Amino acid sequence: MEKSTAKKFHIDKTFKTNLITYSIVIAAFIIVQLLISAGQVSSLMKGLLVPLCIYSIMAISLNLTVGILGELSLGHAGFMCMGAFSSSIFSISMMDSIPNAGIRFFLAILVGAAAAAAAGIVVGIPVLRLRGDYLAIVTLAFGEIIKNVVNVLYLGKDSNGFHFSMKNAMALHMEKSGTIILNGAQGITGTPKNSTFAIGVLLTLITLFIVLNLINSRSGRAIMSVRDNRIAAESIGINITKYKLMAFTISASLAGVAGVLYSHNLSSLTATQKNFGYNQSIMILVFVVLGGIGNIRGSMVAAVILTLLPELLRGLNAYRMLIYAIILIVMMIFNWSPKLIDFRKRYFHLNRAKKERV
């Protein structure tokens, strides 16, 4: 009898670390809410709250590909773009059919995640056959293709239903009463602003829950075995393609969710180099690498710090991105240089030795 209760309350180490991760997010949420009610948060910072959630979700989902699956992806922003545009189109076209904003936004999140997951499967099947840098460059190529194609799409809606074209808005042949939803390079205007900090935090928690549970599941262990030794994994009967595609698709769909949050946070949405180009993908990769490859909590924290950093340096105005770049280089050298790692080890060992002597 005693034995079984002991087992019940036994908390293993992974569960504990995961619990800490969730509590960090919840604690951050509560602190921010308290600060807001105390009037301590500037409007600039308030505007950053949703992007913080977006980049956290992006970093967590990319860490699934880079850290857990072990494949370098440089096109993650492409999936975000997919989620953003598909959900915006859904929200605008369903504006009259589903008047309840909450239900509409919930469905929009599902639509965005599904669209990004579909893109993930389409991209993943050919891409995951390649290795290393070649895989990285093809994901970059796919990301750019998604962004470029979105810029030439035109979609309108009138009483006859949807009209679609790849030429220009005139080629849609719409009735006068119809509305253009997606207007090529001008993008989408009038997406309802449904994203709030609370929803963002909730989605971050769900993302964490999905990824952390995946890692600690049978499938997750299979994915990591493919990362550590592909041939050994194959030889013990693990279906490599299946698990690679699984991790890649989940990662893509979570990026899609971040995209939904992004598009419903802005009144006008365009696909530019800055928000959905390879620069963005690389930015997310920086979060992942600085936070620790394979360390989910670390990538989340890095995303928050690095998103806040340019804003905190705003006082320095023109120099802020320069300082940001220097901090990035110095941090990388400090973290990864074999000489400095040796130095740190020696220093810390010295400390430990001293403590032991006492």
Add this chain to the structure above:
Amino acid sequence: MMSFISYFINGLSLGSVYAIIALGYTMVYGIAKMLNFAHGDVIMIGGYVVFTVVSTMGLGPVAGILLAVILCTVLGVVIEGVAYRPLRMASPLAVLITAIGVSYLLQNIALLVFGSNPKSFTSVVTVPALKLADGKLTISGETIVTIISCVIIMIGLTTFIKKTRAGQAMLAVSEDKGAAQLMGINVDGTIALTFAIGSALAAIAGALLCSAYPTLTPYTGSMPGIKAFVAAVFGGIGSIPGALIGGLLLGVIENLSKAYISSQLSDAIVFAVLIVVLLVKPTGILGKKISEKV
């Protein structure tokens, strides 16, 4: 027909620029096994140096290019020594992120020094345009000079690698760093030399690129840089003739799709062709087949 030839030759010219940039990527990748994301920004710095010398200081284009080559060579060696050398033994991903940091750094330095307003670049080429077929076909001086310089650089580089000791050392280091060191080759020196050559080529590419597309901003280098990287992968990264073939193909495909399909979709088409090529030949057109040891 004439317009097709004209588009094709312009594509070759653009492709030659890509090829010159891709050489820098491919040599650095072959020898240091790293993607030097900052390479595109070295092109931009080269462009600004030429601009300053020619338009602000009023010296001749030859002086401008020479100074750009010298400064970019120094810049390349400094970047390698300060940012990449400490990470020689670290994971490739760490080096990649550092390279991205260097890229941001160069862009923001240019932004601070030259401002964000685009500068209009005066062409460094003084060769007159060539008129063929009773004036139906005009080939601009820039196009001629670009293609000729690409050919000269290709021949020069191949002879350098095949005939000189330094070139042979580069081959040896790219083959096996450890063994090369045991044979008494200065590995660090060879890698620095590779960066120097790559950056010198980037300076020339910068001058040629800005002559053909005469707007210069701190972000001018990044897109051609990425495309040249794609060209290097296209031809098989690490291979010098591969960089030439990849660059030329990329330039021609881009220009023809711009002319005949859609100017907005040309980038997407270039990337789609890359994907198809890599799916058929996973290590690029001239890439070595990687055999796997268990």
